[in-house]
Amino acid sequence: MELFTPDLGLIIWMFVAFAILFFILWKWGWPVIISSVEQRADLIDKGVEYAQSAKEQLDNAREAADKQLAEARRQQADMLREAEKMKTQIIDEARIEAQKEAKKVMDAAKLSMEQERKEAERQLRNDVGLFALDIATKVVKSQMTDKKAQKQLVDSILTDIETKN
Amino acid sequence: MSANSTNIAIRLVLAVSAMLLVAPCSMAQNTADTASAITVDGKESISQVVDAQTEQEESAINPKEIIFEHLGDGYGWEVPFNHHVRIPLPVIVWGTDGLHIFSSSRLTHGEEYVDGKATFKIAGKDSPHKGKVVEIVDGKEIKPLDVSITKNVCALFITVILVLWAVLSVARWHKTHGHKAPRKMVGFMELLIMFVYDGVIKPTLGAKAKKFGPYLLTVFFFILIMNLMGLIVIFPGGANLTGNIAVTLVLSILTFLITNIFATKHYWKEIFWPEVPTWLKAPLPIMPVIEIFGMFTKPAALTVRLFANMMGGHMIVLVLTLLIFIFASMGPVVLGGTTVLSMVFSVFMLLIDVLVSFIQAYVFTMLSTIFISLAQDEGHEADHPKPQEN
Numbered sequence: 001m002e003l004f005t006p007d008l009g010l011i012i013w014m015f016v017a018f019a020i021l022f023f024i025l026w027k028w029g030w031p032v033i034i035s036s037v038e039q040r041a042d043l044i045d046k047g048v049e050y051a052q053s054a055k056e057q058l059d060n061a062r063e064a065a066d067k068q069l070a071e072a073r074r075q076q077a078d079m080l081r082e083a084e085k086m087k088t089q090i091i092d093e094a095r096i097e098a099q100k101e102a103k104k105v106m107d108a109a110k111l112s113m114e115q116e117r118k119e120a121e122r123q124l125r126n127d128v129g130l131f132a133l134d135i136a137t138k139v140v141k142s143q144m145t146d147k148k149a150q151k152q153l154v155d156s157i158l159t160d161i162e163t164k165n
Numbered sequence: 166m167s168a169n170s171t172n173i174a175i176r177l178v179l180a181v182s183a184m185l186l187v188a189p190c191s192m193a194q195n196t197a198d199t200a201s202a203i204t205v206d207g208k209e210s211i212s213q214v215v216d217a218q219t220e221q222e223e224s225a226i227n228p229k230e231i232i233f234e235h236l237g238d239g240y241g242w243e244v245p246f247n248h249h250v251r252i253p254l255p256v257i258v259w260g261t262d263g264l265h266i267f268s269s270s271r272l273t274h275g276e277e278y279v280d281g282k283a284t285f286k287i288a289g290k291d292s293p294h295k296g297k298v299v300e301i302v303d304g305k306e307i308k309p310l311d312v313s314i315t316k317n318v319c320a321l322f323i324t325v326i327l328v329l330w331a332v333l334s335v336a337r338w339h340k341t342h343g344h345k346a347p348r349k350m351v352g353f354m355e356l357l358i359m360f361v362y363d364g365v366i367k368p369t370l371g372a373k374a375k376k377f378g379p380y381l382l383t384v385f386f387f388i389l390i391m392n393l394m395g396l397i398v399i400f401p402g403g404a405n406l407t408g409n410i411a412v413t414l415v416l417s418i419l420t421f422l423i424t425n426i427f428a429t430k431h432y433w434k435e436i437f438w439p440e441v442p443t444w445l446k447a448p449l450p451i452m453p454v455i456e457i458f459g460m461f462t463k464p465a466a467l468t469v470r471l472f473a474n475m476m477g478g479h480m481i482v483l484v485l486t487l488l489i490f491i492f493a494s495m496g497p498v499v500l501g502g503t504t505v506l507s508m509v510f511s512v513f514m515l516l517i518d519v520l521v522s523f524i525q526a527y528v529f530t531m532l533s534t535i536f537i538s539l540a541q542d543e544g545h546e547a548d549h550p551k552p553q554e555n
Binding site: 003004005006007008009010011012013014015017018020021022024025026028029030031032033034036037039040043 | 329332412
């Protein structure tokens with residue numbers, strides 16, 4: 001059968017054609033394509049890895065930022081509360097201090113007023129005593145001129161003493 | 166690699182292997198059936214029909230001749246829709262008195278051509294060199310060394326140019342565009358290249374993929390383009406190249422040479438002194454003989470597998486088309502019915518042949534890869550399973 005007997009001419013040409021094809025592709029075809037595709041695959045792998053790590057970092061950063069923000073808010077609230085507390089405390093302290101001061105002043109004022117008053121009373125007593133003595137002296141001088149009157153007085157005084165006792 | 170793409174790859178491999186089991190069997194069956202129908206039983210009935218017809222028509226149809234003419238080689242290339250005009254191709258022969266180069270148009274219709282002192286003609290039907298250019302010396306036909314650019318050789322060159330163009334355009338694209346994503350034609354070519362390289366060559370050969378990859382990829386694309394070009398019925402295609410045993414023979418010889426030239430010591434030890442009971446290898450070298458026989462059956466199987474598959478596909482389509490002409494004499498109803506049926510089946514078979522073209526290119530590459538990888542075994546992992554050959 002003609003179909004099953006290989007033709008020498010075709011075998012030769014086939015060999016030549018394949019050799020040329022193989023040489024050209026081996027030199028300028030396959031290595032370029034394969035290395036390029038592999039490099040691209042590496043590049044894509046790296047890109048994906050990079051994107052993943054970047055995303056992770058971003059997520060981490062966001063989390064950290066959120067945490068810091070919350071912390072800051074908390075601190076702020078604490079500080080405000082502290083300030084509020086301090087304010088009331090200061091006011092209270094100031095009030096107490098003021099009251100104390102006021103009391104002290106009042107006390108001093110009272111004391112000096114008391115002393116004034118006592119001084120005035122003593123003065124008054126002295127003055128009144130002196131006036132009374134003067135008046136009594138004058139009255140006694142004017143009245144004790146007659147004997148009858150002197151006697152009456154002694155009597156009345158004695159009566160008084162008697163009734164008192 | 167994602168689970169999804171692995172899944173797809175596994176499915177593809179399964180589908181391909183299923184096709185491998187089914188396609189060649191059915192093809193061989195069909196081919197054998199149809200061929201025998203025509204050559205044996207058909208001989209009488211068809212020739213009777215044809216004989217009956219000859220009275221009415223000028224020329225009888227000889228299906229066998231038509232089929233083998235279309236499957237075989239030729240010195241000219243048919244022009245579509247014309248049986249007489251052929252594209253002339255150069256005939257290059259080394260006759261008794263040296264080199265002769267002349268156009269095949271001088272021999273087309275069986276005439277003798279005198280070039281210098283030598284006389285050439287295409288041998289007739291009864292000659293042992295039927296259809297080949299012979300030199301006539303003293304009335305005897307002598308076959309010279311014939312390296313003519315025949316239809317098949319011309320188709321071979323067209324295929325080489327197509328493969329070069331397809332692959333080098335991808336390479337050039339990579340050089341100019343760097344690491345951008347390829348699209349359209351380049352993207353498709355790259356898909357195919359990486360399908361073979363990452364799917365077959367790399368997993369089988371591992372670190373040696375770079376060394377043998379160029380040969381295997383060249384083989385794959387060469388066979389694929391030859392197969393597909395064979396399915397195009399008019400001029401740039403139509404040559405039954407991979408259905409020609411010379412072409413498949415050269416390819417499998419190359420695989421055989423590469424397998425054995427680059428083979429490791431361990432491979433040769435496995436052949437001449439395999440790890441079997443001693444009485445199997447000495448004094449009678451039973452196992453070595455079997456192993457050496459195995460060395461040669463592998464490329465033989467490669468040759469025949471591709472050849473038979475592609476020739477079978479072509480033959481079925483030819484036979485289906487010829488049925489129309491065979492049944493033409495049986496009345497318009499039969500003719501009409503046969504025409505529709507034949508066309509439907511031809512188209513169907515051609516579509517299957519497109520699939521087979523790819524599968525056979527893939528299988529040839531895969532088996533070559535496996536044969537080469539088996540010869541690359543360093544023997545460190547002594548008990549790794551050998552891949553199954555179908």
